[in-house]
Amino acid sequence: xxxxxxxxxxxxxxxxxxxxxxxxxxxxxxxxxxxxxxxxxxxxxxxxxxxxxxxxxxxxxxxxxxxxxxxxxxxxxxxxxxxxxxxxxxxxxxxxxxxxxxxxxxxxxxxxxxxxxxxxxxxxxxxxxxxxxxxxxxxxxxxxxxxxxxxxxxxxxxxxxxxxxxxxxxxxxxxxxxxxxxxxxxxxxxxxxxxxxxxxxxxxxxxxxxxxxxxxxxxxxxxxxxxxxxxxxxxxxxxxxxxxxxxxxxxxxxxxxxxxxxxxxxxxxxxxxxxxxxxxxxxxxxxxxxxxxxxxxxxxxxxxxxxxxxxxxxxxxxxxxxxxxxxxxxxxxxxxxxxxxxxxxxxxxxxxxxxxxxxxxxxxxxxxxxxxxxxxxxxxxxxxxxxxxxxxxxxxxxxxxxx
Numbered sequence: 160x161x162x163x164x165x166x167x168x169x170x171x172x173x174x175x176x177x178x179x180x181x182x183x184x185x186x187x188x189x190x191x192x193x194x195x196x197x198x199x200x201x202x203x204x205x206x207x208x209x210x211x212x213x214x215x216x217x218x219x220x221x222x223x224x225x226x227x228x229x230x231x232x233x234x235x236x237x238x239x240x241x242x243x244x245x246x247x248x249x250x251x252x253x254x255x256x257x258x259x260x261x262x263x264x265x266x267x268x269x270x271x272x273x274x275x276x277x278x279x280x281x282x283x284x285x286x287x288x289x290x291x292x293x294x295x296x297x298x299x300x301x302x303x304x305x306x307x308x309x310x311x312x313x314x315x316x317x318x319x320x321x322x323x324x325x326x327x328x329x330x331x332x333x334x335x336x337x338x339x340x341x342x343x344x345x346x347x348x349x350x351x352x353x354x355x356x357x358x359x360x361x362x363x364x365x366x367x368x369x370x371x372x373x374x375x376x377x378x379x380x381x382x383x384x385x386x387x388x389x390x391x392x393x394x395x396x397x398x399x400x401x402x403x404x405x406x407x408x409x410x411x412x413x414x415x416x417x418x419x420x421x422x423x424x425x426x427x428x429x430x431x432x433x434x435x436x437x438x439x440x441x442x443x444x445x446x447x448x449x450x451x452x453x454x455x456x457x458x459x460x461x462x463x464x465x466x467x468x469x470x471x472x473x474x475x476x477x478x479x480x481x482x483x484x485x486x487x488x489x490x491x492x493x494x495x496x497x498x499x500x501x502x503x504x505x506x507x508x509x510x511x512x513x514x515x516x517x518x519x520x521x522x523x524x525x526x527x528x529x530x531x532x533x534x535x536x537x538x539x540x541x542x543x544x545x546x547x548x549x550x551x552x553x554x555x556x557x558x559x560x561x562x
Contacts, residue, residue: 189394190207190288190394190397191207193394193397193398194207194209194284194286194394194397194398194401195209195211196208196209196210196284196286199299201295201298201299202298203294203295203297203298204292204294204295204298205292205295206285206286206287206288206292206295206296206298206299207285207286207288208283208284208285208286208299209283209284209286209401210281210282210283210284211281211282211405212276212279212280212281212282213279213280213281213282213409214278214279214280215228215275215278215279215280217280219368219370219409219410219412219413220364220368220369220370220371220413221368221369221370222367222368222369222370222413222414222416222417223413223416224280224409224412224413224416225416226413226416226417226419226420227275227412227413227415227416227419228275228280228416230247230249230415230416230419231419231423232244233423234418234419234422234423235309235339235341235419237422237441237442237445238341238343238346238418238419238422238441239339239340239341239342241445242339242340243339244308244309244339244341245308245309245339246308246309247308248274248306248307248308248309249274249275249307249308249309249310249311249341249415250272250273250274250303250304250307250309250310250311251272251273251274251310251311251312251408251411251412251415252270252271252272252273252310252311252312252315252319252408253270253271253312253313253315253319253404253407253408253411254267254269254270254271254319254322254323255267255268255269255271255381255385255400255403255404256268256322256382257382257385257386258382259318262325263325263329265322266287266290266293266326267287267296267322267323267326268286268287268296268385269284269285269286269287269400269401269404270284270285270296270299270300270323271283271284271404271405271407271408272284272285272300272303272408273408273409273411273412274303274307280412282405282408282409283303284401284404284405285299285300286401289389290389293326293330294330297326297327297330297332300323301327301332304335304338305335307338308338308339309338309339309340309341310338310339310340310341311340311341311342311343311411311412311415312340312341312342312343312411313342313343313344313347313360313407313410313411313414314342314344314360315340315342316340316342316344317342317344320340324336341415343411343414343415343418344358346418346437346441347363347414347418349437349438349440349441350418350421350433350434350437350438350441351363351366351367351433351434351437352437353433353436353437353465353466354366354431354433354434360407360410360411360414361375363414364410364413364414367414367417368410368413368414368417370406370410370413372403372406374399375399375402375403375406376396376399376400376402376403378403380396381400381403384396384397384399384400385397385400421434421438422438422441422442425438425439425441425442425449425452425453426438426439426449426452426453426455426456431460432456432457432458432460432461432462432463432466433457433462433466435453435454435456435457435460435462436453436454436457436462436466436469436470438453439451439452439453439454439457439470439473443473447477451474451477454470454473454474455474457470458470458471464497464498464499465498465499465500467494467497468494468497468498468502468505471490471491471493471494471497471505472490472491472494472504472505474490475487475490475491475494475505475508478490479508479512484512484516484517487508487512488508488509488512488513488517491505491506491508491509491512492505492509495509495530495533500537501533501534501536501537501539501543503530503534503539503543503546503547506526506527506529506530506533506547507530507547507550509523509526510523510526510527510530510550510554511523513526514554520554520557520558520561521558523554524551524554524555524558527547527550527551527554528551530547531544531547531548531551534547
């Protein structure tokens with residue numbers, strides 16, 4: 160069993176035994192001094208809080224924070240897939256936890272939040288100095304959640320918010336599940352999954368924001384740093400945990416401004432072809448014409464395989480729905496002949512158009528014959544070859560009946 164799991168059992172047993180941090184630690188203030196925080200009182204006890212304010216023109220990498228201040232309902236609704244906030248007040252939220260497994264055995268020990276306030280962006284970080292301070296930690300967060308119109312996270316839908324809801328339920332607090340939530344991870348995946356090695360926040364912030372963290376503590380080490388702190392009551396590497404979390408919040412608000420601005424200006428924005436293709440995916444359902452314009456702009460700027468073939472296929476489907484058979488066939492042909500990996504679908508769609516719409520059976524037969532040659536060259540699965548042979552035989556019989 161892992162050392163982390165063993166450490167977690169030890170701290171849980173200490174909580175169940177209702178042990179408390181020593182009075183000497185409570186009064187030392189050493190951690191408060193190192194992180195620039197202060198102990199604040201809530202209706203459920205005391206909690207350590209660190210507050211930092213950044214002017215609107217503060218740049219996180221290349222991106223000014225102020226670009227996120229004026230986020231409007233339209234891009235927010237698009238990014239949240241149709242849901243819109245009830246007002247302009249947004250809370251940017253990120254947590255640090257005792258593990259990634261989730262469930263009742265995982266604790267949130269540091270909650271970072273950020274919001275615009277009176278010409279500045281304020282970051283607050285609430286820290287649980289021992290497990291018995293969890294009620295105070297949740298009590299500090301609760302009014303903030305209820306005083307905003309929406310929450311913005313990065314992978315919050317899959318991790319942060321479900322975990323916080325669990326802690327609220329266990330702490331006999333009502334979780335505000337009706338509040339608007341925007342998770343930026345799905346948008347980041349649409350924009351950069353084809354270009355970047357991964358869509359972790361640290362990777363995306365370097366590419367989109369030009370922000371590079373110096374001496375950053377890897378997230379995988381953060382739970383162990385907290386366990387060490389609980390055992391020794393020494394700050395150790397905790398200041399680096401606070402810094403990591405603060406950078407997460409600043410990257411979150413800067414990225415929200417970047418993405419919203421790109422969405423509003425698309426396709427008339429100077430971006431790479433992969434990002435334009437991603438914007439096309441974001442707009443495709445809400446505004447098909449705008450989505451198509453993004454796709455075509457991405458192709459014009461040299462979109463590469465395999466994203467190129469996916470975009471050509473999307474455009475071909477749109478032309479097919481419009482009954483513009485020649486335009487659809489040309490797009491399918493470009494997708495078929497430019498692909499590095501064999502895909503039977505463009506060939507099949509070309510054959511269908513020739514056979515059923517243009518009534519050119521010879522052309523349909525030639526397309527299927529060429530598709531079989533490509534399939535063999537690429538060692539396509541037997542089922543794919545069988546389907547193509549079946550189509551060819553049917554076309555051959557049909558042509559024989561016409562002669």
